[in-house]
Amino acid sequence: MTQTLRLGIAGLGTVGAAVVGMVARRAEALAASGRKVTVTAVSARDKSRDRGLDLSGFTWFDDPVALARSGDIDVFVELVGGADGPAKAAVEAAIASGKHVVTANKALLARHGAALAKAAEEKGVALAYEASVAGGIPVIKAIREGLAGNAVARVYGILNGTCNYILSRMEAEGLTFEACLKDAQALGYAEADPTFDVEGFDTAHKLAILTSLAFGVEIDADGVSVEGISAIQPLDLTMADELGYRIKLLGVAQATEAGIEQRVHPTMVAKASAIAQVMGVTNAVTVDADAVGELTLIGPGAGGKATASAVVADIADVAAGVLRPTFGRPVAALSAPRRVEMQRxxxxxxxxxxxxxxxxxxxxxxxxxxxxxxxxxxxxxxxxxxxxxxxxxxxxxxxxxxxxxxxxxxxxxxxxxxxxxxxxxxxxxxxxxxxxxxx
Amino acid sequence: MTQTLRLGIAGLGTVGAAVVGMVARRAEALAASGRKVTVTAVSARDKSRDRGLDLSGFTWFDDPVALARSGDIDVFVELVGGADGPAKAAVEAAIASGKHVVTANKALLARHGAALAKAAEEKGVALAYEASVAGGIPVIKAIREGLAGNAVARVYGILNGTCNYILSRMEAEGLTFEACLKDAQALGYAEADPTFDVEGFDTAHKLAILTSLAFGVEIDADGVSVEGISAIQPLDLTMADELGYRIKLLGVAQATEAGIEQRVHPTMVAKASAIAQVMGVTNAVTVDADAVGELTLIGPGAGGKATASAVVADIADVAAGVLRPTFGRPVAALSAPRRVEMQRxxxxxxxxxxxxxxxxxxxxxxxxxxxxxxxxxxxxxxxxxxxxxxxxxxxxxxxxxxxxxxxxxxxxxxxxxxxxxxxxxxxxxxxxxxxxxxx
The missing domain is CATH 3.30.70.260 (ACT domain)
Structure with a gap:
C-alpha cells in the first residue's frame, strides 16, 4: 500500500477553502483512483479569520516558504498569487526541497514558468498548473495529453470572465463599457482597479501559458500583443450584430511562417460559431490541430469551486504517480520563441x-x-x-x-x-x- | 534511457492507417513527452490491399490474436471493431500476455468492459479507450482526470455524427428523415444498413461507457433506454424552432434518487445552449458536476484522423507510464448499476x-x-x-x-x-x- 499523499496549502481564500473541502469530500474517489490524499498543513496571512473551515487538524504556518520546506508535506499547493514575492519564493523553496507543486498562479507561470519548469525537472517533481488557465476547464490536460498526436495550428479563447461579462451585457442591453464595468465591480466580477482584466493583461498571461504548451516553445509573456476592451462602444456591438458577428476579447496564438503570433484583442467572431455562444463569465478555448480539426472546451473560468476543481485534478495526477514535463516536453526541448509583430x-x-x-x-x-x-x-x-x-x-x-x-x-x-x-x-x-x- | 514502446496495430482501415502515419509524424514530440514510440507489427484482413502505407518495416500477422500474443510488441492497438469475434479474442489474448491495450471499440467496451477491465487490472496493464466515445474529443480523459475533484450529476451529449448530420439537414432544409438519410449514405456518413446509428444503439454504447466512468458504476449497456430519430418529422423541427428549441439525438446519464437514468432519445434543447449550436457530424459532451458546474466539449466525433488522434493520446499516456484504473477506480470499487425505468x-x-x-x-x-x-x-x-x-x-x-x-x-x-x-x-x-x- 502506497503512503498517503500529504498536501500543504498556501492561501486560504475562496479557492484554498474549496480545495480543503473537496479533498475531504472526494477522499474515497481520490483514493480509489490512485492514492489516499490528505491536507496536513496550511498557511495564510491571518490565522484568526473565520473561513468556515475547521483548521484544527492542520499544522499552521505563518510563512508559506516555511510550509513549502516542511518535511510533513509531499505536495505544495500554491494559492497565494502574484508573479513574485512570497508565491515565487515558496514555489522555489518547495521545488528545491523536492516537493511537487500545484499552482493556480498564471502570473507566476507567465513570468517565471521556464525557470521553474527547469528546476522542477532537475528535482524530478511535478509543476502542475491546470487552474492557472480557464479555471475549471481542463484545457492544459486536453492540449498536453489529449492532443498528443496533433500539431497545433492555432489556439484561441475567451480567457477572462470579467471582459466577457462586460461585453455580454453591453451587447444584450446596449450599455456602455463604463456602466457594465461598474456593475461587474458591484457583483464582484471585477476588481476595484480593473486594469489587469479589462486591458487584457490577465488574458495575455494565460495565453502565454497555452502558447508554450501548444507549440512547444519557451514561454514568452512579453511577446504577447495586448489590447483591452475599454475602447469598445455600444455602436460596435450593434454593427457586429448586423454584420453577423459578436465581439469577444480573445487570446489567440497562431503558427505562421514567421513565427508564432500571440495576440490579445477584442475580436469579431461569427455569430454561429461555438465561441460566440459563450456569454457572461464563462470561458472557452478552441484548438485547431492537424488531426482533430477543431476542438472547443467551454466552462467556468473562475470561482472558488471551479478553480479548486482544476487544482484537485492536478493533485489527483500527482497521487496517481503521473509526472509529465511541465510544458509537455523537457525544457531543453522547447524551441526559442520567434515573435511576430502585429503589423504582419x-x-x-x-x-x-x-x-x-x-x-x-x-x-x-x-x-x-x-x-x-x-x-x-x-x-x-x-x-x-x-x-x-x-x-x-x-x-x-x-x-x-x-x-x-x-x-x-x-x-x-x-x-x-x-x-x-x-x-x-x-x-x-x-x-x-x-x-x-x-x- | 527507457526502451522504445513497441506498438502492434490490428486493423488498417482509415483509423489504423492514420495511427501509423501519426506515430511516425509525431515521433519527436512523443519521445519528448515520455518515451520513444514505434509501430513494429500490424495485422489486417488483406495484406495485398493498397492503403497508401509502406508496411515493409512491420511484421505482418494475418491473425490479430497472434499479433496480440507476439513478444515483439508492448501495446496492442485494437482497431478491428465488433463486440465479439476477433476483436474480443485478440484483446483478451493481449491482456493475458501482459500487453497494454488501446482500443477504439465502443461495442466491445459496452458489452465486455467490466470483464476486460478486471483482467487488465489483474495483469497490471492499461485498457485505454479514448477513441471509443466522441472520436477526437478527449472526453474520457476530461471526466476521469480533469474532473477528479467532482461528483458528476449528469452527462449528456451528441455522440453520433450520422444522426446529428441528418437532424441538422432536416432542420436547415425542411427535408424528411428519409431524404437526409439517403444523402448521408451517399456522403459516407451513414452505413448501407443505418439501423445501428439512426435507431440510437451506437449512442447507447458510448453513453454506457460514459456512465460507468462518470458515476463509478459497472457498465450496463442493457440498462440504456433507446429511441432513435427515424420518427422525427419536418414539422417537429419547425415547431421546435418556433418554440425556441432544436432537436438533437442525445445520450443522457443522470443521477437520480432511484439510481442512474441512462437514456438515448431525440431531445429538445434550448436554441441558445452550447450543445444546440453543434451541427453536422460534430459531437459534443456536456458534464454537470458539483464543483465545475457545466463543462462542454465540442469536436469531431468520427473520421480517421480525429479517431487516430484519440488513439495516439492513449498511446502517449502508456508511453508516459500512466496506468489508471479503466473506469477511474478499481473494478471492485465500482458500484452495481441501479436501473431507473423510463416511466419514472x-x-x-x-x-x-x-x-x-x-x-x-x-x-x-x-x-x-x-x-x-x-x-x-x-x-x-x-x-x-x-x-x-x-x-x-x-x-x-x-x-x-x-x-x-x-x-x-x-x-x-x-x-x-x-x-x-x-x-x-x-x-x-x-x-x-x-x-x-x-x-
Missing part, C-alpha cells in the same frame, strides 16, 4: 470610421483602401434618424459612422490606408479597428 | 398531437392533462393555410397538429394522459413525444 498579422478587419457626412466621403475611403490593395467585403454607412430628418440632403458634414469589413489584409497595410484616409481630412474621430477571427 | 423519468415534454379539427378538441386535451396533474407551458394549434381557406369555420374535423410543451412531469403520467386523450377519440394519429433537456 493577416486577417479580416472591422473598421469603424467616423467621417464627415459629405458627398464623396465613402468613395474617398474606398479609393484609399483599394490603393492599399485591401478588398472590402461589406460597407455600411448609416446616418441617425435625427440627422436624416434635420439634414435630409447630407450637406452638414456632421460626423457619421462608416463601417467596413475587409477581406484578409495585413495589419500594416490596413493602418497605412487608415493613415492616408486621415491625411485626406475625412475623419472626424480616430478610427475603431477590430480584428476578425475566422473559424 | 421526470422532465419537460414536447407533445405533438394530430387531432381532429373540431370545436372543443384543445379543451378536451387540456382537461386530460390537468386531470393527470401536468402543467402546460405552451400550447400551439395551427391549421394549414389550405385547410383554413377550404374550411374557414373548422367544421371538417380534418387532422391538424396540436403541440404542447409541458412543465416537468413524469413519463408515466404523460403516457397515461395521452392514453386517456386517445380513449376520448380525439387523436387522428399516434402522438409524437419528445423529451426536453434543460441546461
Amino acid at each position: 498579422h493577416e486577417g479580416g478587419y472591422y473598421i469603424r470610421l467616423t467621417v464627415h457626412d459629405r458627398t464623396g466621403v465613402a468613395a474617398g475611403v474606398a479609393t484609399r483602401m483599394a490603393e492599399a490593395g485591401i478588398s472590402i467585403e461589406s460597407i455600411v454607412q448609416r446616418r441617425s434618424a435625427k440627422a436624416a430628418s434635420s439634414d435630409p440632403q447630407g450637406l452638414s458634414g456632421q460626423p457619421v459612422p462608416l463601417v467596413l469589413i475587409t477581406y484578409a489584409a495585413t495589419e500594416g497595410t490596413v493602418r497605412k490606408a487608415l493613415s492616408a484616409i486621415d491625411g485626406d481630412g475625412l475623419l472626424a474621430e480616430a478610427p475603431q479597428l477590430i480584428r476578425i477571427e475566422r473559424e | 423519468h421526470e422532465g419537460g415534454y414536447y407533445i405533438r398531437l394530430t387531432v381532429h379539427d373540431r370545436t372543443g378538441v384543445a379543451a378536451g386535451v387540456a382537461t386530460r392533462m390537468a386531470e393527470a396533474g401536468i402543467s402546460i407551458e405552451s400550447i400551439v394549434q395551427r391549421r394549414s393555410a389550405k385547410a383554413a381557406s377550404s374550411d374557414p369555420q373548422g367544421l371538417s374535423g380534418q387532422p391538424v397538429p396540436l403541440v404542447l410543451i409541458t412543465y416537468a412531469a413524469t413519463e408515466g403520467t404523460v403516457r397515461k394522459a395521452l392514453s386517456a386523450i386517445d380513449g376520448d377519440g380525439l387523436l387522428a394519429e399516434a402522438p409524437q413525444l419528445i423529451r426536453i433537456e434543460r441546461e
Whole structure:
C-alpha cells in the first residue's frame, strides 16, 4: 500500500477553502483512483479569520516558504498569487526541497514558468498548473495529453470572465463599457482597479501559458500583443450584430511562417460559431490541430469551486504517480520563441470610421483602401434618424459612422490606408479597428 | 534511457492507417513527452490491399490474436471493431500476455468492459479507450482526470455524427428523415444498413461507457433506454424552432434518487445552449458536476484522423507510464448499476398531437392533462393555410397538429394522459413525444 499523499496549502481564500473541502469530500474517489490524499498543513496571512473551515487538524504556518520546506508535506499547493514575492519564493523553496507543486498562479507561470519548469525537472517533481488557465476547464490536460498526436495550428479563447461579462451585457442591453464595468465591480466580477482584466493583461498571461504548451516553445509573456476592451462602444456591438458577428476579447496564438503570433484583442467572431455562444463569465478555448480539426472546451473560468476543481485534478495526477514535463516536453526541448509583430498579422478587419457626412466621403475611403490593395467585403454607412430628418440632403458634414469589413489584409497595410484616409481630412474621430477571427 | 514502446496495430482501415502515419509524424514530440514510440507489427484482413502505407518495416500477422500474443510488441492497438469475434479474442489474448491495450471499440467496451477491465487490472496493464466515445474529443480523459475533484450529476451529449448530420439537414432544409438519410449514405456518413446509428444503439454504447466512468458504476449497456430519430418529422423541427428549441439525438446519464437514468432519445434543447449550436457530424459532451458546474466539449466525433488522434493520446499516456484504473477506480470499487425505468423519468415534454379539427378538441386535451396533474407551458394549434381557406369555420374535423410543451412531469403520467386523450377519440394519429433537456 502506497503512503498517503500529504498536501500543504498556501492561501486560504475562496479557492484554498474549496480545495480543503473537496479533498475531504472526494477522499474515497481520490483514493480509489490512485492514492489516499490528505491536507496536513496550511498557511495564510491571518490565522484568526473565520473561513468556515475547521483548521484544527492542520499544522499552521505563518510563512508559506516555511510550509513549502516542511518535511510533513509531499505536495505544495500554491494559492497565494502574484508573479513574485512570497508565491515565487515558496514555489522555489518547495521545488528545491523536492516537493511537487500545484499552482493556480498564471502570473507566476507567465513570468517565471521556464525557470521553474527547469528546476522542477532537475528535482524530478511535478509543476502542475491546470487552474492557472480557464479555471475549471481542463484545457492544459486536453492540449498536453489529449492532443498528443496533433500539431497545433492555432489556439484561441475567451480567457477572462470579467471582459466577457462586460461585453455580454453591453451587447444584450446596449450599455456602455463604463456602466457594465461598474456593475461587474458591484457583483464582484471585477476588481476595484480593473486594469489587469479589462486591458487584457490577465488574458495575455494565460495565453502565454497555452502558447508554450501548444507549440512547444519557451514561454514568452512579453511577446504577447495586448489590447483591452475599454475602447469598445455600444455602436460596435450593434454593427457586429448586423454584420453577423459578436465581439469577444480573445487570446489567440497562431503558427505562421514567421513565427508564432500571440495576440490579445477584442475580436469579431461569427455569430454561429461555438465561441460566440459563450456569454457572461464563462470561458472557452478552441484548438485547431492537424488531426482533430477543431476542438472547443467551454466552462467556468473562475470561482472558488471551479478553480479548486482544476487544482484537485492536478493533485489527483500527482497521487496517481503521473509526472509529465511541465510544458509537455523537457525544457531543453522547447524551441526559442520567434515573435511576430502585429503589423504582419493577416486577417479580416472591422473598421469603424467616423467621417464627415459629405458627398464623396465613402468613395474617398474606398479609393484609399483599394490603393492599399485591401478588398472590402461589406460597407455600411448609416446616418441617425435625427440627422436624416434635420439634414435630409447630407450637406452638414456632421460626423457619421462608416463601417467596413475587409477581406484578409495585413495589419500594416490596413493602418497605412487608415493613415492616408486621415491625411485626406475625412475623419472626424480616430478610427475603431477590430480584428476578425475566422473559424 | 527507457526502451522504445513497441506498438502492434490490428486493423488498417482509415483509423489504423492514420495511427501509423501519426506515430511516425509525431515521433519527436512523443519521445519528448515520455518515451520513444514505434509501430513494429500490424495485422489486417488483406495484406495485398493498397492503403497508401509502406508496411515493409512491420511484421505482418494475418491473425490479430497472434499479433496480440507476439513478444515483439508492448501495446496492442485494437482497431478491428465488433463486440465479439476477433476483436474480443485478440484483446483478451493481449491482456493475458501482459500487453497494454488501446482500443477504439465502443461495442466491445459496452458489452465486455467490466470483464476486460478486471483482467487488465489483474495483469497490471492499461485498457485505454479514448477513441471509443466522441472520436477526437478527449472526453474520457476530461471526466476521469480533469474532473477528479467532482461528483458528476449528469452527462449528456451528441455522440453520433450520422444522426446529428441528418437532424441538422432536416432542420436547415425542411427535408424528411428519409431524404437526409439517403444523402448521408451517399456522403459516407451513414452505413448501407443505418439501423445501428439512426435507431440510437451506437449512442447507447458510448453513453454506457460514459456512465460507468462518470458515476463509478459497472457498465450496463442493457440498462440504456433507446429511441432513435427515424420518427422525427419536418414539422417537429419547425415547431421546435418556433418554440425556441432544436432537436438533437442525445445520450443522457443522470443521477437520480432511484439510481442512474441512462437514456438515448431525440431531445429538445434550448436554441441558445452550447450543445444546440453543434451541427453536422460534430459531437459534443456536456458534464454537470458539483464543483465545475457545466463543462462542454465540442469536436469531431468520427473520421480517421480525429479517431487516430484519440488513439495516439492513449498511446502517449502508456508511453508516459500512466496506468489508471479503466473506469477511474478499481473494478471492485465500482458500484452495481441501479436501473431507473423510463416511466419514472421526470422532465419537460414536447407533445405533438394530430387531432381532429373540431370545436372543443384543445379543451378536451387540456382537461386530460390537468386531470393527470401536468402543467402546460405552451400550447400551439395551427391549421394549414389550405385547410383554413377550404374550411374557414373548422367544421371538417380534418387532422391538424396540436403541440404542447409541458412543465416537468413524469413519463408515466404523460403516457397515461395521452392514453386517456386517445380513449376520448380525439387523436387522428399516434402522438409524437419528445423529451426536453434543460441546461
